[in-house]
Amino acid sequence: MKPPEIIKAQLMDAQDVHRTITRLARQVIESMDSSHEIAIVGLHRRGVYLGKRLQTLIYELEGINVPFGTLDVTMYRDDFRRRSGARKIRSTNIPFNVSSGHLILVDDVLYTGRTVRAAMDAVTDLGRPARLQFLTLIDREHRELPIRADMVGRVVPTISREEVRVQLSEIDDHDGVWLIERGEDE
């Protein structure tokens, strides 16, 4: 049984989400330099859709076609024995050479930093990027590892019983970000 949950606040509506992603796309463009080619890798699940939107926006803004890939970090997680039930493995598809490029990992929420840690291990197994950066729509703090995001949409201070839920129209009803409070922790 899932504990009951209460919606505490809406943090972003569809327009906010669009504005923030547009700003992040500009930041990605700004960080480009001539020495290394940039590529975007979205982390499953919502990082994939965010990454795709960034790719589209960068093309619309600058006419630059940035290579895009998807990464599933399930195989690299460190909480395998703590979770009940397998996480479904989704597809890792990086159709370009990871080595020596400038890679930007994209996810929706940065929390403990463990997903990013797993993603860094996964990328390392695929090659040796010249530079690896992390972009997130929401940073909700509470890091358990020495990890930070290079590009952040919005910082939202939270308590651990809360959850930040990002919804994207590609897989959810509509765009938006909500602050949810769960019942007692398991």
Added chain:
Amino acid sequence: MNIGDSNISSQVLLHRHLLGLSTYSVEEIFLILETAREFREILERPIKRVPTLRGFTIVNLFFEPSTRTRISFELAAKRLSADLVNFGGSGSSLSKGETLRDTAQNIEAMKVDMAIIRHSSPGAAHFLTRCIQGSVINAGDGAHEHPTQALLDLLTISEHYDRFENLRVSIIGDIAHSRVARSNIFALTTLGAQVTLCGPQTLIPVSIEQLGVRVTHRLDEALEDCQVAMTLRIQQERFGASLVPSLREYNALYGLTSEHMEIHQDLIVLHPGPVNRGVELDDEVVEHERAVILDQVTNGVAVRMAVMYLLASSRATDRD
């Protein structure tokens, strides 16, 4: 029901063991195949290893001689960074008269998380589940089941056909003594394929039609409109037991030849190996581009990785 459609597969396995496929649902089989496809990708990488099962201990209990199945499980475990120990073969306590129960209790005392068992008695894997805490994977128990072989066959078929519903599959050879055939019959009928069994009368069990399959003793009938031919290895000892008159006669009646490949342009040919060339399959068939025997071997590692991963993380109550 397309194979690539992830809506069909369940999120988790409901089983804690893989003893056979007769109790596995469509959703669970699809979950295994889908997971195996993702692991298949790792096998193409320069670094063919992920840290998923780090610190997880798996024991290979092989009470029957087997090289390729044992190695395939061993590779699968190592690709997932699990620790694997081999128990079996000559020189071990298995050949010194220890009972299965005692062996199992020793394994349990060594604190392993998962056991893979190959045994000549049907039900040995099931028995093991009552002796140890960890998950059990059946790697072949007598003529009962060999589920990972059937799963790798399904994965291989799915690389050529995009649905199992009404797929016409013929299983050819020694059905009576084949655990591979039984596991495939269970899985294929669950997925809605049309299964035909073909072989000499002495090698097809009476009333096997009750499993929802068609039986024929004529190869041309079995190959008519057939999309997948699963050929089975014929054991040499069957000839001594006068079930089949001779190798040459078996080959003449049930061996696949290049003419068959010529007539049936859609047919793909599977074989669990090792092949008796010139008996089940002629040389030209083994080498044929529509013989997918080596793909089966590669897929075997991926499927076993998927099963290990999914069972290792399943915490459901045991329904087996």
